[in-house]
Amino acid sequence: MIEANTPVLRLVRTFWPLVVLSVGLLIIVVIIDLSGDIILAQTLIEGLVRVVIVAALYLFIGNSGIISFGHIGFMMIGAYATAWQTCCPYTRDMFMPGLPTYLLNNTHHFIPAILLAGLLAAVVALITGYAIMRLSGIAASIGTFALMMVFYSVYLRWSTWTSGASSVIGLPTTTTVWVGYVYAVIAITAAFLYSRSRWGLALRSSRDDEVAARAAGVNVFGQRLLAFVVSAFFCGMAGGLFGHFLGMLTVDSFHLKMTFITLSMLVLGGMQSLTGAVVGVVVLTVVIDVLRRLETGVGDFSIPTSSAEVFVGVVIILILIFRQSGITGNAEVYWPFKPDISAAAAMKRQS
């Protein structure tokens, strides 16, 4: 173990998890990019988009301790908002005839479009969070779930803007492996910096003890709202990436299945750790991909369809029963530096 005993080493150690996660993802990206395997690359892009979502989920859930079922709603808002600006110049009248003339007649570049889409998701989070972030614990979680259902229903019926129950097709497939990687690193960096900021510290204190946090001067409602808005911004951007990865959008992709998969990734990795968020995405993406391949059959062997969903469900139940702190034990990766003494590990050692 390296002892971080000089100012430079201490600085390096502080940002070490960020370095490990960025470089780790880079290695995966480079290997798959060099292999030239197109199907593998598709899985990778989807995985990188999920890194953005799950890092955003960690930012809110990990620091506040409130499980949110609503963030996929923000992803959907971002996905459609990006499509309104960038989508298919010749067919826009067909899929989304209700759009304002300005949007119908102009096509925007992907980067400003995705930023604006994230901003829209953040504004919606600010307004809805202003009500919901006053709640705590399970009440807040149910509130976010209701929010997701509301968004879903509205977008499903709002067919002149969203094509409703059918799909919007013909989005430019801007989200390449490298675009996905850049946004994944941006999201990880933001989540990392946030949780080390004074706001992250204050929010975590409310996760441990809300009453004591108030007594220590923490505006719990305000801190929750801030994290909710920031994480909604990144979920909105993830939506934009997702649409421009698939080249199409359906309201149905932003519902329970996506919510469950992304939350499972966070839970599996360790909800209170950014390392856990990324590890969870990588592990579950690999597992689901392998199971999907087995479902379609390898040689004569195949497993029943939907085995992947069943397997993920079982894994999550086992994790919740036997190891609630996930694969990472809620700790960040510091190897080869000395690890932080995590509270759980220290308590175990004492007893």
Next chain:
Amino acid sequence: MSELANGNGLTLEARQVSVRFEGLTAVDSVDETLHQGEILGLIGPNGAGKTTLVNAMTGFQLPAAGEVLLGEKDISKLTPHWIRRHGVARTFQAGRLFREMPVSENVEVAAVSLGLSRRKAHAHAMELLEWLGLADQAEMPAGILPYTDERRVGIARALALSPQFVLLDEPAAGMSDLECDDIMQVVREIPDRFGCGVLLIEHNMRVIMGVCARIHVLDSGKTIARGTPAEVQNDPVVINAYLGHS
């Protein structure tokens, strides 16, 4: 120490404060004024309303009647974090540390919430922990501390950025005589070191008599006596409250 004319003379005052829970009157028309630089004891049998009064004075409990004045301002309807940021801090009986966070961060939370950067907050937290003899435990998760140290961390958290008033809820509960002596020493130093007024809830009479210049006695939510330790100790009403009924 009980001389009131020290410094800027800011006061924290409960004026006719009453708190009711579904018909039960937990605090009944209590008056008290805490001055900066003094240590005021608040005692009474279990269920006398001591903690409830502290809750009412720190924004955790809306009084049914009366006012809580910080200087001239009624703070009884304001939020706990506003009150903390404006100079009234408290500790909790149960410690209520942020168990999964390191000891240093427990104190830093209060410092950053009061406006310090993380770097400055850390330095400030370390100063406080050093004073309390906890510097070596700074990196440990707060959840594994023995409860005597837990109380100290709670006190350090409350004293971050030198509040004008600090309300300590039974800091010595369950401690041995030796440990009590340490806590007494800490409490005694607070007014001079931080320039604040201290309200001390405590069951341990040795601690109360040892550090308080004046004492306020509650029973069933009502004030039954106030005065110096000697006066209160010999007051038949107080003796009756503690021994006479259960």
